[in-house]
Amino acid sequence: MxxxxxxxxxxxxxxxxxxxxxxxxxxxxxxxxxxxxxxxxxxxxxxxxxxxxxxxxxxxxxxxxxxxxxxxxxxxxxxxxxxxxxxPPFDARTLLLWVGPFALAALGLFGLWSGLRRRQQQSGVGATLDEAAKAQADALLAGDSPSKTETRVAKESS
CATH class of the missing domain: 1.10.8.640 (Cytochrome C biogenesis protein)
Known part of the structure; x- marks a missing residue:
């Protein structure tokens, strides 16, 4: 009760x-x-x-x-x-609340892009080959054996 x-x-x-x-x-x-x-x-x-x-x-x-x-x-x-x-309404007091997540995402993407770009430059990817290395790569792509390629590159460079 x-x-x-x-x-x-x-x-x-x-x-x-x-x-x-x-x-x-x-x-x-x-x-x-x-x-x-x-x-x-x-x-x-x-x-x-x-x-x-x-x-x-x-x-x-x-x-x-x-x-x-x-x-x-x-x-x-x-x-x-x-x-x-x-x-909450979109005004000056809540600007960071509405824009903050997008700004953080953009900052993160920029950091990722710059980090990948810096790593690419440090590893030498995309660097130009000297003439001997280029001739060796062309010969390998043409199907020559490595020993023939080394002999041909040695002759061409001398």
Whole structure:
């Protein structure tokens, strides 16, 4: 008996869906855009935290009162800060948040490219061959045996 009495207030605080399906759809869509400040990795529509249920009920009440979605978002941002938004706005304060990953990827690609280029230059790949080495390579490609090639290269260089 004591357990059912303790569970009653929690059940009352649970988010109650609206009777109007269109308003409920809008409330859930808005709830998925807002972060639960308790869980921090779930939206208020998904979270089981009491505060998330309270916020969802508040979103539903405000929608029923005729508030626009932007007014509701502005109210929650004023109350909890921009942290409550899953997608923060693009402005000067959040520039690094939006551009940072792309800048780091570009920096990494540049580092990889310059490292490979430096390694290629140090190993001598693409360096020009002297005339004797070029003649030896041409002879090998032509199908001559290595001993004939060495003899021909020796004759040509002398």
């Amino acid at each position: 004591a357990q059912s009495w303790a569970a009653a207030p929690a059940a009352e605080q649970r988010a109650q869906p609206l009777h109007d399906p269109e308003l409920e759809r809008r409330a859930l869509a808005l709830g998925h855009r807002l972060r639960c400040v308790v869980c921090q990795n779930q939206s208020i529509a998904e979270s089981n935290a009491e505060l998330a249920h309270d916020l969802m009920n508040q979103v539903r009440t405000m929608l029923q009162a005729g508030k626009s979605e932007q007014e509701i978002v502005d109210f929650l941002v004023a109350r909890y800060g921009e942290f409550v938004l899953f997608e």
